[in-house]
Amino acid sequence: MVLSRFWLAIFVSSIAFIIIGLFTNKYYSIDYVLNGKQGEPILIAEKYLKDIPQAVQDSILKSKENTFTVKTAKTTTDTLYVYNKQSVKIYSGVQQADGLLPMAKSSLLDLIIPLIAYLAFFCGIMELLIISGASEKLAKKLSPMFAKVFPTIPKNHESISYMTLNFAANFLGLDSAATPFGLKAMQSLQELNDDKDRASDAQIMFMCLHAAGLTLIPTSIIGYRAAENAANPADVMLPCIITSFVGTIAAFLLVGMKQRINFKSVSLLAVLMGLIGAIIGLLFYVNTLDLIGKNYFTANLSGVLLLAIIGFTLIFSFVNEKKFTEHKTTMFDTFVVGANNGLKTGVMIFPYVMGMLVAISLLRNSGLFEIISQGISFIFSHLGVAKEITDSLPVAILRPFSSGGSRGFMIDAMRTFGPDSFAGRLSCIFQCSAETTFYVIAVYFGSVSIKNTRYTLGMMLLVDLICVITGVLVASWFF
Incomplete structure (x- = not known):
């Protein structure tokens, strides 16, 4: 009975936390929670190319893969920009577990x-x-x-x-x-x-x-x-x-x-x-x-x-x-x-x-x-x-x-x-x-x-x- 209640509490609290985070703009997309793989980058935003800093725009356009990674300190996460069909998807952090x-x-x-x-x-x-x-x-x-x-x-x-x-x-x-x-x-x-x-x-x-x-x-x-x-x-x-x-x-x-x-x-x-x-x-x-x-x-x-x-x-x-x-x-x-x-x-x-x-x-x-x-x-x-x-x-x-x-x-x-x-x-x-x-x-x-x-x-x-x-x-x- 205790294990059943604990299992239910994990599900309910996690789902509530995800929904609250989505509506308070903490998450841009919750698809990774359902379908993502461990270690994959997490999508945090999507913008038009013109709306991102000019330096990042130039770096993306120069790249053959239309991507650019902003390297940060060892204790923080890198930011990845991926340009595709007029929009740029921005990823930061990695997924802790499979969806x-x-x-x-x-x-x-x-x-x-x-x-x-x-x-x-x-x-x-x-x-x-x-x-x-x-x-x-x-x-x-x-x-x-x-x-x-x-x-x-x-x-x-x-x-x-x-x-x-x-x-x-x-x-x-x-x-x-x-x-x-x-x-x-x-x-x-x-x-x-x-x-x-x-x-x-x-x-x-x-x-x-x-x-x-x-x-x-x-x-x-x-x-x-x-x-x-x-x-x-x-x-x-x-x-x-x-x-x-x-x-x-x-x-x-x-x-x-x-x-x-x-x-x-x-x-x-x-x-x-x-x-x-x-x-x-x-x-x-x-x-x-x-x-x-x-x-x-x-x-x-x-x-x-x-x-x-x-x-x-x-x-x-x-x-x-x-x-x-x-x-x-x-x-x-x-x-x-x-x-x-x-x-x-x-x-x-x-x-x-x-x-x-x-x-x-x-x-x-x-x-x-x-x-x-x-x-x-x-x-x-x-x-x-x-x-x-x-x-x-x-x-x-x-x-x-x-x-x-x-x-x-x-x-x-x-x-x-x-x-x-x-x-x-x-x-x-x-x-x-x-x-x-x-x-x-x-x-x-x-x-x-x-x-x-x-x-x-x-x-x-x-x-x-x-x-x-x-x-x-x-x-x-x-x-």
Whole structure:
């Protein structure tokens, strides 16, 4: 219900802001809001050639393309004049996101179709894990710990193995694998849910832990920093791990208190301390490596472990091939069945993803989000928050809405202030240590057709805020 109201509020407020802007002459044309593409210049006026400055007229007429660009300072936008059939169209600024209609199209072509491909492959692998008995063995091993975190899940339930694989994939920065495992976990948890329209406690806990985004190898962030010529692209790795780990612990404690989980369990504390120890030990090891060693380690660990999971699944299935015979099927046919289920899941979640993305597109292109972002930065700057932090806030504010949008702000921050500046590094930490909350809710709950998400959205946004505060503190400590 909360998510539905929020989605409606985005649409209504954005449309109202656009219409008011049109009638108050803030916008010359609102066509870009509906049909424009991200990065394209925005039409702000159209005049007859004789009505523009003489110097600009001369420059346009001398140009073979009948265009002229007025270059401005780096912090402002260029102005482009395009002459065609007696009138001159004037463009200034660039579009922040695809328009509503192109976004609806790209959500299918650029997002859902690739996602369906990932879902098909990894759901095929997961079907092999199920039939071969590997998922059952994994669930038995982890049941004692998961029984403390998810008390409503029966012992040795298959959802335990799916959640484990999802957490492991996120931990290693394997987004393409994490989503199929997570969707399979949600579907498995839905089987235990008595009220099919209402999120269960187990589903909420899983979603919030997933959203905290505990990451060991932030490969994409390191890649972006390397592309921007950072002196040490991997220097944000440790702050990213610490920030995401704090967010994960916060999610567990906050949701656990809401669900009255027993935190005094010895086994739960032992597992938690073991996880903390393992992360600290790995961090110490990585810290002993030189620049080339860190780059080599981060570039290969995730890929090797993913191949190991796939290889283990295939070998384990081959060794236990008799179980496939008992089910009157073969390994390959089992893989095809799983892939087909992944395809169906991808088709089911498309409307949920498209609906959320077009709403966010409208919010960004209306200019309302920019005003909100600038307002928040203004308030923080007058509260004494350093300018280096407020320069990074657009990434933190946009991250729950759009991964691509926040990534653009992150790259812009590195290019404007430098990849080794405090603002550039903090932007990378913000990008790495949180999840695209609204997209994740739309995808995961949409896959099981849950309408009442209860307190999930509020809790996930609170965890995002904790990650932002932690990111600032950790960045201040390291840099």
